[in-house]
Each structure stands twice: as C-alpha cells, then as structure tokens.
Amino acid sequence: MRAILALYRPYRTLLLLGLVAGLCSSAFGLTIPWILKEAIDRLQEQPAGSTLLFLAGALLLFTLLQGGFRFLARRTIVGISRQIEYDLRNRLYRQWLDLDGGFYDRVPSGDLMARATQDMSALRSLLGAGPLHLSATVILGISAVALMARLNPWLTLYALTPFPVLLWALSMLRHRMETGLHRAQARYQELCGQVQEAVAGMRVIKTYTLGKAMVAAFSDKGEQYLAEEMRVVRLEGIYYPLTGLAGGIGVVLALGIGGQQVASGQMTLGELVAFNAYLAMLMWPTIAAAWILSLWQRGKVAFDRITETLAEEPAVREHPQPIRPSTIHGGIEAKNLTFRYGDGSGPSALSRLSFSIPDGAFVGFVGPSGGGKSTFLGLLTRLRKIPEGQLFLDGIDLTRLPVSVLRQSIGYVPQEAFLLSDTLRNNVALGLEDPEEASIHHALFLACLEDEVRALPNGLETVVGERGITLSGGQRQRVTIARAVARDPRILILDDALSSVDAETEKLILDRLRTHFAGRTILVSTHRLTSIERADLILVLDRGRLVEHGPHGELLNRGGLYSHLWDRYHRREELESVHGAQLTAGKGPELKIP
Known part of the structure; x- marks a missing residue:
C-alpha cells in the first residue's frame, strides 16, 4: 500500500x-x-x-x-x-x-x-x-x-x-481473488509470448505449413487464459x-x-x-x-x-573506481577467462582462456559451432557480467572501464542482423548525432552496398520494413556493417556477420575494412576460412577452450584442428563446385562431406 x-x-x-x-x-x-x-x-x-x-x-x-x-x-x-x-x-x-x-x-x-x-x-x-x-x-x-x-x-x-x-x-473472497489474478496474469504472458513468436517466425510457419499447429497451440494457451479469467469473473x-x-x-x-x-x-x-x-x-x-x-x-x-x-539489479555495473583512458588503442588480453551463462551453475561456455591480441591486429576466430567464439566477442562489449581481472583492454581491466566509453570505442556486428522499421539512412546512422552525408556514403562503400542503395528509387530514404524484411539476408548484414563502421570505432567486431554474403563480396568487404581500419583492431569470427587466411593472428576455439593460435601457415603445418577444418572446408568447396557443374549438365549427385 x-x-x-x-x-x-x-x-x-x-x-x-x-x-x-x-x-x-x-x-x-x-x-x-x-x-x-x-x-x-x-x-x-x-x-x-x-x-x-x-x-x-x-x-x-x-x-x-x-x-x-x-x-x-x-x-x-x-x-x-x-x-x-x-x-x-x-x-x-x-x-x-x-x-x-x-x-x-x-x-x-x-x-x-x-x-x-x-x-x-x-x-x-x-x-x-x-x-x-x-x-x-x-x-x-x-x-x-x-x-x-x-x-x-x-x-x-x-x-x-x-x-x-x-x-x-x-x-472471504479477497484472498481467492488475488490468487486467481496471479494465475490469470501468468497465462496472459504466455499468450503474449505465443503471439510474438508467431509474428517473428511467420515466414518459417508458412514455409513449413505450421498454420494449423500454431492455431492449435494458440487456442490451447487462450483456453488456459480464459479458464483462469473465468474463475476470476465468477468470483x-x-x-x-x-x-x-x-x-x-x-x-x-x-x-x-x-x-x-x-x-x-x-x-x-x-x-x-x-x-x-x-x-x-x-x-x-x-x-x-x-x-x-x-x-x-x-x-x-x-x-x-x-x-x-x-527492482532487478543490472548485473553489468559501473566500477566504483573507474579508469577513463584518454585513448583506446585496441590491445586485448584474456587471463584464465572463464564464463558461464545463467546463474553460473551450468557448464562453462569459456574455460580458462589466455591469449593476447596486439592493438591494430586483424584477428580471426574459428572453430566448430558452440566453440565460444560469439560468447567471447559478446563479452568484449560487456553485454554480460564478466569476472574481474580476467579480460583487459589496453592493459586496463575491462570491468573498470566506463561502459559508455567501452561501447563507444567498439563497432559490433552480431550474427543476427537487426534493423529498425525505418529508412536506410537512419539505420546506418543509428546512434549518431548529425552524421555527415559523406560518412554515411563511405560506410556504404566499405560495406559494398553503395551501388545497390543508389539503384533504389528512394535511395537512402527507402524504408526497409520491420527487421529489414524488404532486404535480403546479405543486404541486412551489410547494412549492419555500414552502421558499425559509420561510428568510426577503434575496435571492429564482425561475429559471423558475412555468412549470407557471397565469398567474392566478403573478400572485397574485408579488404576495404582492413585498408580503412589500418592500425586499428579488427576481430572476425567466421566459418569461411579463406576470409581470415591473411589474418595477423588466428585463434581456434573448441568447447570454450583455446586449442590453437597463430598465423595461417603455421597452423596448417601443425596438422591440428585448424588444419582439419581447412581441409574439410576445401573438400566441401570442391564437392559443391563439382555438384554445380553436374547440375548444369543435367545430373544431380548426392553430396557426402566427411
């Protein structure tokens, strides 16, 4: 009260x-x-x-x-x-x-x-x-x-x-009313979740003809909510x-x-x-x-x-004695970094990672799915709580850097390309105050998107729809890359951000980014190994552990996991090339990749 x-x-x-x-x-x-x-x-x-x-x-x-x-x-x-x-x-x-x-x-x-x-x-x-x-x-x-x-x-x-x-x-009725209302509200939130999932995954639902199943699931949630509400209504x-x-x-x-x-x-x-x-x-x-x-x-x-x-307390908080560096150079170091999702009682997503990335380096992160690449890159932005004394930027404990200073120095492109239902201009300039026209066009150039934007009837004023629905997957990814580079960050992170882009365009984008960000740190996570062949350093993660690190040639000569991934990647590329040629000739062999 x-x-x-x-x-x-x-x-x-x-x-x-x-x-x-x-x-x-x-x-x-x-x-x-x-x-x-x-x-x-x-x-x-x-x-x-x-x-x-x-x-x-x-x-x-x-x-x-x-x-x-x-x-x-x-x-x-x-x-x-x-x-x-x-x-x-x-x-x-x-x-x-x-x-x-x-x-x-x-x-x-x-x-x-x-x-x-x-x-x-x-x-x-x-x-x-x-x-x-x-x-x-x-x-x-x-x-x-x-x-x-x-x-x-x-x-x-x-x-x-x-x-x-x-x-x-x-x-006498008051207590029963309160209990019933709590149950009704719980059912209502489940109903809202069902609706949101259906709207977000509408294309998948239609593609897999799941309409009847989704209607049945929604009706079931609706009936549960109705039953709880009717109990309250009766009271x-x-x-x-x-x-x-x-x-x-x-x-x-x-x-x-x-x-x-x-x-x-x-x-x-x-x-x-x-x-x-x-x-x-x-x-x-x-x-x-x-x-x-x-x-x-x-x-x-x-x-x-x-x-x-x-009343929820944010897990990511400002340090009581923060350190405000005059400049961010981009040197990154992990010292026995261990991280678990949730309440910390589950398995380790990262386990005792230790490595050093010099500032200005172009670094590739590779490894099997679930190896911990995205987890580590996400921790650099402090989107989750990290333990003190295990992750450093320019020699400063990441937990002591003000969150705003850290995030303003990073251009982060996650796996899922998220766009607002707004114009291309506003999506690229998201978070920028009074961006210059030249900087927006240069960002589009670096993302290899300027010709496609120029061909649109409304150019940068084209509205992309909710979550960028009117764009292809590759275009959405490149818009998010343009958004990141428009901030002119000291550190650029691409977390499998070119998976929907063809190999030739990906190579061109990375070449342009490496030239533009020369002297600044670029971190790239990818399954397309040719993209990071010329990286200064390659870190190989598997099951949350660092199993190999070094340049491309050195890792190939070791014959370890990276060499195995490289051979597997090239065999798949060769098989796909043969498969494409046979399809052109009217044949369709079954692909078998070891």
Missing part, C-alpha cells in the same frame, strides 16, 4: 485538489435529498408559494455544482493516473535498456510485453478510478448513514442489518449480487417499517423520501466497494509484477 501511495508523491498538490473537488461534489449531492425533504413537507403544508420556487432553484444550483466539481475531480485524478502511467512506462523502458543479456535469457519477451501493456493498464485504473471512487464511497457512505440516523435512528439500524454479513463475505460476479441483495433487503425494510411510521405520524413523507434517497446513495458505496476491491486486487498484482522488473 505504501509503495503504491508513493507514486502520487510528485503530484500530491494536484491529488489534494482532486480530492477536495470530490469532497465538494459529494457534499452538494448529500444536500439534495434534504432539500427534497423540505420541498415535499412544505408542499403538503402550502401547495404554492415562493419557498417552493426557492427550493427548486436550490435543487438546480446544487445539482449543477455537484456535476461541476465531479468533472474537476475526475479530470484531475484520472489525469494524474495517466501521468504516473507515463512515468512508470518510461522507467520500465529505461530499466530494460540497463539490464544485461542474462535477464533476457530467463525472462520471456511475452512476459515483458504483458507487464508493459495489461499490467500498466490495470495499475492505471487503480490509480485513477481508485482514489476517485474510494473518496466518494467513504464520504457518501459515512455521511449517508449519519443523515439517515438523524432522520430516524431505529429505521437506520433496521435498514443496515444485512451489511455486516456483506462485508464478511467480501473479505467478481458474486460481489455484485451480494451487494444488490443487501441493498434490496435494506430498501424493503425501510419502505415497510418507514411506511408504517408515516401512516402513524412518527415520520413525515418528506423524511421517508429523503431517508430512501440516502439509502439509495448508500447502495453506490456498497457496490463501489466491491468494484474498488476488484480494482485493488488487479492493480496490486500488476504493481507487484511491474516493480519486480524495476
């Missing part, structure tokens, strides 16, 4: 204004039945007169004032809830950007989307409608009972007899009949007993009308109490889920 109330702290003045307006609206509303009582009693005594006109004018005025203050209260408090939602959503987005890769490994993206949408909406309803109706409920409830007691204490006691039973029943459905029953019994008692008292002269007709008007007013707080309880349960569950994300 205290944490939720703390959200109002920046807006406490506006909140106070809204609550005061709500108080005034309730006060004018409570006055109307009393005026009505006076009017009915005066009408029985004197059917005509200026007093009745005065009371009629007072009714009209108080009704208008009640509506005006209600509008002010609603606009103020609901407006505050929208502003808090805006603030929280920005905090949540910033938190997502601060969290490391390990967080996204264990938290499904559908869960994150549910927290940013449905949970945020439920919390907004609680923060807006909650105080607005809670204040009106408390004021109307207490005041209506007090005014009813003033009119007729014993009749008030009879009319309120069912309400203690109602409050007991609502308290909520008990609230309103209970409140209606309690209010109905109260009205019957008031009319029966009050009617007898009017007939016997113990009450006036105006007093009975006013009493029933206040009893009707009490019905709204009773119904609203159930609705507010439902709002509270949904909003509290949503708030807990949102704050759970906001």
Whole structure:
C-alpha cells in the first residue's frame, strides 16, 4: 500500500485538489435529498408559494455544482493516473535498456510485453478510478448513514442489518481473488509470448505449413487464459449480487417499517423520501466497494509484477573506481577467462582462456559451432557480467572501464542482423548525432552496398520494413556493417556477420575494412576460412577452450584442428563446385562431406 501511495508523491498538490473537488461534489449531492425533504413537507403544508420556487432553484444550483466539481475531480485524478502511467512506462523502458543479456535469457519477451501493456493498464485504473471512487464511497457512505440516523435512528439500524454479513463475505473472497489474478496474469504472458513468436517466425510457419499447429497451440494457451479469467469473473460476479441483495433487503425494510411510521405520524413523507434517497446513495458505496476491491486486487498484482522488473539489479555495473583512458588503442588480453551463462551453475561456455591480441591486429576466430567464439566477442562489449581481472583492454581491466566509453570505442556486428522499421539512412546512422552525408556514403562503400542503395528509387530514404524484411539476408548484414563502421570505432567486431554474403563480396568487404581500419583492431569470427587466411593472428576455439593460435601457415603445418577444418572446408568447396557443374549438365549427385 505504501509503495503504491508513493507514486502520487510528485503530484500530491494536484491529488489534494482532486480530492477536495470530490469532497465538494459529494457534499452538494448529500444536500439534495434534504432539500427534497423540505420541498415535499412544505408542499403538503402550502401547495404554492415562493419557498417552493426557492427550493427548486436550490435543487438546480446544487445539482449543477455537484456535476461541476465531479468533472474537476475526475479530470484531475484520472489525469494524474495517466501521468504516473507515463512515468512508470518510461522507467520500465529505461530499466530494460540497463539490464544485461542474462535477464533476457530467463525472462520471456511475452512476459515483458504483458507487464508493459495489461499490467500498466490495470495499475492505471487503480490509480485513477481508485482514489476517485474510494473518496466518494467513504464520504457518501459515512455521511449517508449519519443523515439517515438523524432522520430516524431505529429505521437506520433496521435498514443496515444485512451489511455486516456483506462485508464478511467480501473479505472471504479477497484472498481467492488475488490468487486467481496471479494465475490469470501468468497465462496472459504466455499468450503474449505465443503471439510474438508467431509474428517473428511467420515466414518459417508458412514455409513449413505450421498454420494449423500454431492455431492449435494458440487456442490451447487462450483456453488456459480464459479458464483462469473465468474463475476470476465468477468470483467478481458474486460481489455484485451480494451487494444488490443487501441493498434490496435494506430498501424493503425501510419502505415497510418507514411506511408504517408515516401512516402513524412518527415520520413525515418528506423524511421517508429523503431517508430512501440516502439509502439509495448508500447502495453506490456498497457496490463501489466491491468494484474498488476488484480494482485493488488487479492493480496490486500488476504493481507487484511491474516493480519486480524495476527492482532487478543490472548485473553489468559501473566500477566504483573507474579508469577513463584518454585513448583506446585496441590491445586485448584474456587471463584464465572463464564464463558461464545463467546463474553460473551450468557448464562453462569459456574455460580458462589466455591469449593476447596486439592493438591494430586483424584477428580471426574459428572453430566448430558452440566453440565460444560469439560468447567471447559478446563479452568484449560487456553485454554480460564478466569476472574481474580476467579480460583487459589496453592493459586496463575491462570491468573498470566506463561502459559508455567501452561501447563507444567498439563497432559490433552480431550474427543476427537487426534493423529498425525505418529508412536506410537512419539505420546506418543509428546512434549518431548529425552524421555527415559523406560518412554515411563511405560506410556504404566499405560495406559494398553503395551501388545497390543508389539503384533504389528512394535511395537512402527507402524504408526497409520491420527487421529489414524488404532486404535480403546479405543486404541486412551489410547494412549492419555500414552502421558499425559509420561510428568510426577503434575496435571492429564482425561475429559471423558475412555468412549470407557471397565469398567474392566478403573478400572485397574485408579488404576495404582492413585498408580503412589500418592500425586499428579488427576481430572476425567466421566459418569461411579463406576470409581470415591473411589474418595477423588466428585463434581456434573448441568447447570454450583455446586449442590453437597463430598465423595461417603455421597452423596448417601443425596438422591440428585448424588444419582439419581447412581441409574439410576445401573438400566441401570442391564437392559443391563439382555438384554445380553436374547440375548444369543435367545430373544431380548426392553430396557426402566427411
């Protein structure tokens, strides 16, 4: 409760204004039945007169004032809830950007989307409608009972007899409601994850004709969510009949007993009308109490889920005593580097790596899939937590370098080419402030993309679609390479970033990059071994360990894993060449690569 109330702290003045307006609206509303009582009693005594006109004018005025203050209260408090939602959503987005890769490994993206949408909406309803109706409920409830007691204490006691039973029943349902809402939210996040996976993999789904299977899986998730929501709806459905029953019994008692008292002269007709008007007013707080309880349960569950994300501590943090070098040269050294994914209890993705890369070197990373190449290259950008004293840049422990300084000095091209649904220009210039036109065109030149961009009708202003869907795989990779080199980094990392580019274009790109970045460090991970044949240093990784290192010729002469990979690569190239020639001649041999 205290944490939720703390959200109002920046807006406490506006909140106070809204609550005061709500108080005034309730006060004018409570006055109307009393005026009505006076009017009915005066009408029985004197059917005509200026007093009745005065009371009629007072009714009209108080009704208008009640509506005006209600509008002010609603606009103020609901407006505050929208502003808090805006603030929280920005905090949540910033938190997502601060969290490391390990967080996204264990938290499904559908869960994150549910927290940013449905949970945020439920919390907004609680923060807006909650105080607005809670204040009106408390004021109307207490005041209506007090005014009813003033009119007729014993009749008030009879009319309120069912309400203690109602409050007991609502308290019994509260815990079951909260448990059910937690389960429903969990099913909803699974449903969101199913939708996101289907949209992201739509081409695969269509290619493999998985439409029926995906619809069945989605229907299954939907049925689970529906079942949990229906349990909650059934519990909520008990609230309103209970409140209606309690209010109905109260009205019957008031009319029966009050009617007898009017007939016997113990009450006036105006007093009975006013009493029933206040009893009707009490019905709204009773119904609203159930609705507010439902709002509270949904909003509290949503708030807990949102704050759970906001409370996540980023694993990658700034060192309390950072070192800010004047220049990054690009020398890299690993000393017994060991890394495990997740909570650190699994197998080692990297195990006791030790090597040194001089600044300005062109270095190739090769090895079987799963050898640890991408893991090591990703650690250089500190996208994940790394142990202190095991990875160094220019002799400085990587954990002591400010993250912003480190990442601004690196141009990183990951395996998966990610593009925004934006223009080519904005994708290449991503993260740059006021980039020069010449630098963008030179980046395209280095990525061997300038001719293809020039051939497009809109050139650099061409919108590439979500994730670059309108481009080929090779084009997407080259756009991400252009994005990296446009930053003019001190260290360039290509993590299997040319796998969808033909060998000739790949060679041309690497030649251009090596010429442009002469004197700066270039790290290339690839399975196309001819790409790094002329590298200054080749590091061979297998199962997270460094098994060989050295230049190409030296590694071939050793006859180790690199030599085996080289022979296998060339046999595959030869077989593919023969296969292509035979296809041209109308034959189709089966490829068998040892």
